[in-house]
Amino acid sequence: MCLGIPGQITAIEDEANGIAIVEISGVRRPVNIACVMDGRTAAECIDDWVLVHVGFAMSRIDAEEAAKTLALLAEIGELQEELHAIERSANADNLGEDAHEVRR
DSSP states (O other): OOOOEEEEEEEEEEGGGTEEEEEETTEEEEEEOGGGOTTSOSGGGTTOEEEEETTEEEEEEOHHHHHHHHHHHHHHHHHHHHHHHHHHHHHHHHHHHHHTOOOO
8 A cells, every 4th residue: 555645846846857846744855746747837736735655746636635634644643652652651561560570
């Protein structure tokens, strides 16, 4: 399964090769947008929202879908952090139990 992360095209780095600067959750990085140009120039793609996978914009999406996806990814991240905290707590409890273990 591939995961495309929503990002917004903010600038063009290399018009001839279809390389744009895409902002993904506050981080700007170069992304190949050739697959989503659809006959338009790279400059005409500025402000478009795209799904990015391993440095390539795979499809265009609207701003509402991008916002929903980013919110969902944030929730997943928060859930993952919560699960890690529970796991760390459980591991700490187990270490505490081991510290009181009586050895013969």
